Amino acid sequence: MKTTLPHPRAGVLLALLALAAAVAFPLLAASQQDTAIGVDTLIFVAAAVAWNIFSGYSGYISLGHAVFFGSGAYAAGIAARDWHINGGAEFALLLLGAAVGAVIAVPFGLIALRVRRHTFVVVTIAIFFIFQLMAFNLSFTGGTTGLPAPFLLWSPVTFNDRFYYVALVIAAGTIALSWLIRRSRFGLQLRAIRDDEDRAAGLGVRTLRVKLTAFVISGAITGMVGALWFFFVGEVLPQTGFDPIFDLTVALMAFLGGLATVAGPVLGALILEPGQQLLTQQITSNYLSQILLGGVFLVVILLLPRGLIPTASEKIRSRRASRRDRDVSPAARGDLPPGSPAGGPPADRAAGRPA
């Protein structure tokens, strides 16, 4: 298995350190505003990792994940309103958000996954706009006024902290799932589809089933995250629940950190979301921060098409390789006494081996 880090145990250590830092963050944060940025960031960590589980691993770039995000938010809002759910019990609706995301992903996937590459991207955008229009126009969505979230009787002092830890659990769980999938048979099949879908089919991979499963998992998590975001922000409108900027943001996060890696989307979200939030605090103009976001997208695609983590790990590997070549003399290389046949089982076939 190819690891993106130079040493496998270094990855575990780094993950534990990051988790410890994330757990400690609200205790160290100076203000409720900082914790709010923390919650937003964790929401995007989970969303970007979920996006990567499908789009990164399979190579099918979705610009329609806001469908799941918005549907999760609306499902939670409608259920809370119609079933009169209040207070902490609303968090049970996170599971409803996940279920709605999963259920929508099935027909969405069955339509969109029949086409590939650019056509797939366009189909996801089209389906996204259908959902935004439905949010504006259907009778049960509240139309342009949207839906309010149930009121929480939490003390303002701990309000953000509680959300923070719920978001942390979801984000950490999503990262763990992404890691499990990447090293699994299922993840290998997804990455094989990314490289050559028809060839994968010819080796027995049930391509549509594998793609659809990843799409459903990704959609379910995004739906759950959408519901959490809705409770945290307190309301959902058609243009905030179904926001095209959401699609671009999660894709950009994964691209920046590194597509199809476990840590890439996490890193991308940790850089971009706080960056954007701090920027919005500094500059009051919303347009300017969006223009900047677009600028970052261009820079990443042009200069770092493979993302930070693959680029960095390749640098480390090639530096190590060149150091090893310098240090090891040819005689010491195989731990063989001079004159013995160059080792290993394939040696008897060395003559026929290609150059």
Add this chain to the structure above:
Amino acid sequence: MTALLRTEGVAKAFGGVQALADCTIEVEQGSITGLIGPNGSGKTTLFNVITGYERLDSGDVYMDGGKITNVPPQRVFALGVGRTFQLTRIFPRLTVMENMLVAAQHTGQPAGTRSGFRNPLARSGGSADRRRALELLEFTGIADHAGALAGTLSYGQRKLLELSYVLVADPAVVLLDEPAGGVNPSLITHISARIRELNEAGKTFLIVEHNMDFVMGLCHRVTVLDYGTVVAAGTPEVIKTDPRVLDAYLGIEEDADE
């Protein structure tokens, strides 16, 4: 000897071009069968039709007595028909070992049966799968590259990788599309020796190839296609002297090759 794989009156047209017309071939169990013919005679189309990459217009394909007409590629593979492609197709951003493991999912599990629940998140490639993959890579001679990204392999090494991963799932019959195409003579000898060794262990092959020395030296039987239909079939000795074959194929090709 019985036919392991056979087509019966297969026809396939692309628009106005009749790529295959009433094409009937047989691949005997345990044989190496060659499939030759001029460019555009329908060899690769026949491969695509057999392995489910193209739907045929009429006729039937049988594998081991069962009909596999227009069965999708993943099912055809599960039923024991593996293939390689003329333009070698590997997974460039997976390691060589991962390439091998993609095909390993059918091992130890006969097609059509379910041996209980399989944990979908179990790590890809159990130790048995990895051991078998490594054995095959050693057999073909690219085991040293097991950890490298497949995209970094040379063209010849990719050919060997494609042959290796098709073998991982232990298909009953292997279809090779130009295994000797575009590789150097010593590698051709190497590939030819590997195929013979596998065949002696019981593996059946159907091989499309333009290199006549390769085909005539390796195959037990040769089938000749022209304009999508079989014009001759027999042992290499018979085919070499068949006037229809010389006319359709060898006569023209000899000038080009020599």
